[in-house]
C-alpha cells in the first residue's frame with residue numbers, strides 16, 4: 060500500500076499492492092495496522108457501506124454535523140470521480156476540495172477525514188462503491204451541500220454527462236445547501 064498526498068494534507072489517496080497471477084489478482088483492501096502506519100490516523104471503523112449506481116448519478120455532498128464520519132472509500136466495479144470538501148471552519152483549506160478518479164481498475168481508495176463533505180459522480184454504469192465509516196449513520200445529523208456550489212467550484216468531469224444537462228440526483232441532494240448557508244465544523 061502506498062500513500063498519495065493531495066492538495067489538502069488530511070485527505071489521502073491509498074493505492075494497494077496488487078498481486079496478480081494467472082488466476083487473477085489479490086490485494087488487502089484494508090489492514091488496520093498498515094492504515095495507521097501509513098496515514099498516522101488512529102481510528103476505528105464501525106460501519107461498512109455499499110452502493111450501486113448508474114452512470115451520471117451524483118451522490119452527495121454529504122456529511123454528519125454531529126457524529127461526523129471519517130470515510131475510507133473505494134470502487135469495486137466501474138469508476139467514479141470522488142470528491143472531499145473541507146468544512147472545518149478554522150482550516151487553512153476551508154471550502155477547498157480535492158477530487159480523484161477511483162475505479163475497479165486503479166483500485167485506489169480515498170481517506171476522507173471527519174470534518175469533510177463527501178460525494179462522487181459516477182462515470183460508468185453499474186458502478187459499485189464501498190466504504191468504511193468511523194461513526195454510525197445518524198440521519199438526524201446528516202447535512203447536504205449542493206454539488207454545483209460556485210463558491211466551492213468543484214470541477215466535475217461533466218464531459219461524461221454529455222447526455223444529461225445535470226447529474227441524476229436524489230430528491231434530498233436536489234435540495235442541497237450552498238456552503239455559505241450550511242452548518243460547518245467549528
Ligand SMILES: Cc1cn([C@H]2C[C@H](O)[C@@H](COP(=O)(O)OP(=O)(O)O[C@H]3O[C@H](C)C(=O)[C@H](O)[C@H]3O)O2)c(=O)[nH]c1=O
Nearest residue numbers: 108110118119120121122130177178179195196229231
Ligand atoms: C448513508 C446511509 C443510508 N442509509 C439508508 C437511508 C436511505 O433509505 C438509503 C439511501 O440513503 P442515501 O440516499 O442517503 O444514500 P447516498 O446518497 O448514497 O448517501 C451516501 O452518499 C454519500 C456519497 C456519502 O458520503 C454518505 O456516506 C452517504 O450519505 O439508505 C442507511 O441505512 N445507512 C447509511 O449509512
